[in-house]
Amino acid sequence: MQTLTYKYRLKDRRAVRTLRSHASQVNSCWNWCVAQHRDTLDRYRAGAKPRKWLSHFDLAKTFKGYGKEIGLHQQTIQTICEQWVRNRSTRFRASYGPKRAPGWIPFQQQSRQIEGNSIWYLGKRYRFFGSKRRPLPANAKGGYFTEDALGRWWICFHVEVERKPNASDGEIGIDLGLKSFATLNDGRKIEAPQIYRRYETRLAVAQCAHNRQRMRRLHAKIKNCRHDFLHKLSMDLAARHALIAVGNVNASKLAKTRMAKSVLDAGWSTFRTMLKYKSAQYVEVDESFTTQTCAECGSIAGPKGQAGLNKREWTCDGCGANHDRDVNSARNILSRALSAQRLGQESRRAA
Numbered sequence: 001m002q003t004l005t006y007k008y009r010l011k012d013r014r015a016v017r018t019l020r021s022h023a024s025q026v027n028s029c030w031n032w033c034v035a036q037h038r039d040t041l042d043r044y045r046a047g048a049k050p051r052k053w054l055s056h057f058d059l060a061k062t063f064k065g066y067g068k069e070i071g072l073h074q075q076t077i078q079t080i081c082e083q084w085v086r087n088r089s090t091r092f093r094a095s096y097g098p099k100r101a102p103g104w105i106p107f108q109q110q111s112r113q114i115e116g117n118s119i120w121y122l123g124k125r126y127r128f129f130g131s132k133r134r135p136l137p138a139n140a141k142g143g144y145f146t147e148d149a150l151g152r153w154w155i156c157f158h159v160e161v162e163r164k165p166n167a168s169d170g171e172i173g174i175d176l177g178l179k180s181f182a183t184l185n186d187g188r189k190i191e192a193p194q195i196y197r198r199y200e201t202r203l204a205v206a207q208c209a210h211n212r213q214r215m216r217r218l219h220a221k222i223k224n225c226r227h228d229f230l231h232k233l234s235m236d237l238a239a240r241h242a243l244i245a246v247g248n249v250n251a252s253k254l255a256k257t258r259m260a261k262s263v264l265d266a267g268w269s270t271f272r273t274m275l276k277y278k279s280a281q282y283v284e285v286d287e288s289f290t291t292q293t294c295a296e297c298g299s300i301a302g303p304k305g306q307a308g309l310n311k312r313e314w315t316c317d318g319c320g321a322n323h324d325r326d327v328n329s330a331r332n333i334l335s336r337a338l339s340a341q342r343l344g345q346e347s348r349r350a351a
Helices: 015-045 056-062 066-070 074-087 200-208 212-240 260-266 268-278 325-350
Strands: 002-009 104-107 112-115 118-121 124-127 143-147 153-161 170-176 180-184 189-191 241-247 281-285 313-315 322-324
Touching (some): 015 066, 015 074, 015 104, 015 124, 015 143, 015 153, 056 074, 066 074, 170 212, 170 325, 180 325, 200 212, 212 241, 241 268, 268 281, 281 325
Parallel strands (some): 170 241, 241 281
Antiparallel strands (some): 002 153, 104 143, 112 118, 118 124, 143 153, 170 180, 180 189, 313 322
16 A cells, blocks of 8 residues: 545635634644754753653643644644654744745544535635546545645645556666766666756846746746656656666765756655655665676776766776766666665575
């Protein structure tokens, strides 16, 4: 079984005021959890007697009966406590001002009612788009209301579905890059769409004009285009291959270099997350020395250091094989994933 998220946009603009009021109360509950966590941390640093970290049950007890006072369902408050315990965040959620956090209102299955394209929550009806195009299954569980950067509200439902068996038994190794977004071990290269670069000039004009609404819309457009590309590519690869091996390139470190703009535009982490829940078997491999190691004989004979970054093709001194730098890396990534899989199978048999 796997959990999918069904997302629909709300129709009623008049509901924005009510939802923001609820979101403000959600933020107050979240901030109280953060305050308790900070207090425990400060006492520990000051040398006082250590106190235990508050669990989900401890926090839920302190909020007993509080939902009726602030106009939230008690299960919503329990969900807030659960989510905070998973994150252990130390940041407050602002409800007003320029740094206002996007609205977020979680709910459980027992605290809402579904009627066609409408949901009843806390005595108010909220209609949403898309129920005909993508009907909501009857086994939908809890979910949440969420607000995007443009002030639009969406409703998300968690739905458990059976994972479909993959008809294909193919295997693929993927080397992630910037010029070529993904290079496969069979030699195919998928060019990077560079979506941010397309709208960079428009963003600059909006920034010079101090048009924040235009900037938000452009950023939302870039995000939607990027997610569309990543979803289509990941779905195609997951449908064609039973095993997908990807290099563990560290995007957060590269985002601190001069390549930051291109790295963030690529969306490697989002792509790997999509592959992880869409593919039948996903393996993340240490890609150290994969570009320097010959995929034919295993000798480390490839270009090294920053001086060798410009050499996209090289010849192995040991066996004389000619290699494309990225294709060779993808082949090594796949071979490492297969070897790790064989070792795991052998260890289970021995046990």
